[in-house]
Amino acid sequence: MAGYELFYWPGLPGRGEFVRLALEEAGVPYRDVAQGPKAEGPGLVAAGLSAAGIATPPFAPPYLKHGKRIIGQTAAILLYLGDRHGLAPKTEAGRLWTHQLQLTIADAVSEGHDTHHPIASRLYYEDQKPEAKRRAEDFCHHRMPKFLRWFETVLERNPKGSLHLVGARVTYADLSLFQLVSGLTYAFPKASRAALRKTPKVAALVQAIAARQRIAAYLASERRIPFNQYGIFRHYPELDL
């Protein structure tokens, strides 16, 4: 079968990064179609969204092409890759639990995004600063700690030990939690430090994922896009409470 082609807006890690981490850990070749110095990157991504004749059109990036398949929605892409590359258990219960974790990570990602865009993604941050300040305050004091405490509980209760969210091996949920926490640490260095002090198992998991051979090589490569002010996780000091 053909290789994987990932479509995501160039220049920011965004939701595409959750897919990249799975592909990198799996060690499979993939083409990150819109990345790099090519000026046509955004056009390539947009073309896939508006192309006529696709029976399963994606609503938004990221989307993955694999042969004739076009799969949108980050969590659905990971469900697909998890089955193929041993990044989720094979049992129905384990597979579903991994996916449930991923969907909760997705919720946390969306809420993280909305701290700087509580009114409209279409508008600039500068057009919604007072609202962003209020939303970020709630996120830093309530939502982020709540999400991280839940992941801590999940790690504590894993019957196979607290090194992974599910079972005794790495899953795409572990990789995604690494990315979520990395993003929160970039965006909210103070608030995330306070929250992570109370969730040491989450903090340890993040360290362990970063140290995995393939992930470490990826993070040191040019393929890894640094967090920046165009992505989902942005550092505005005034929002870090």
Add this chain to the structure above:
Amino acid sequence: MAGYELFYWPGLPGRGEFVRLALEEAGVPYRDVAQGPKAEGPGLVAAGLSAAGIATPPFAPPYLKHGKRIIGQTAAILLYLGDRHGLAPKTEAGRLWTHQLQLTIADAVSEGHDTHHPIASRLYYEDQKPEAKRRAEDFCHHRMPKFLRWFETVLERNPKGSLHLVGARVTYADLSLFQLVSGLTYAFPKASRAALRKTPKVAALVQAIAARQRIAAYLASERRIPFNQYGIFRHYPELDL
């Protein structure tokens, strides 16, 4: 195996309703644990969230108990039920596409909720009215029409005809789109009417779902919780633009 037990906050349709519709269409018995006149309803739901010793604790309701399984996240519950009750195709591609549709419905539901709670779910609407007005304006003018147009496109391109989102039979995604559009119609009668005028296939699907035998019986029953001002979809005339 034991029957299904659904846990969701009593007195509002909320995200629990997406699960109820699937169970009703499947025609399987289930216990809607927290509903009805029982004062202990909220406590029953909360108890499941905070119970110690559950290896797969849900982050938030709804969650479904089925024998020893506890499944959280609406889309994950539907993935589980879809497989068991013929509410999704059996092929991997069809199953994944149905799920992708559901995840996009979930995104629309969250955005619909955030129109009246753009700052914090923890606070009252009255504490975030100016922000809600701005967010609802964007939702009514941009996001809702964009979501509905996408579903219209999906219906137009379904190789098996535009009566269903996937293939030639009803799936949980059809049921969920019915609930999403019903909620939008309750919350934003003017804006949704304008959007639905441009998405006639979506409007027709909603009518067709409401007319299905089991769904019609359910909608006429006391089990159906009407939309109200405590749920995800709320009607504040000042937000309907």
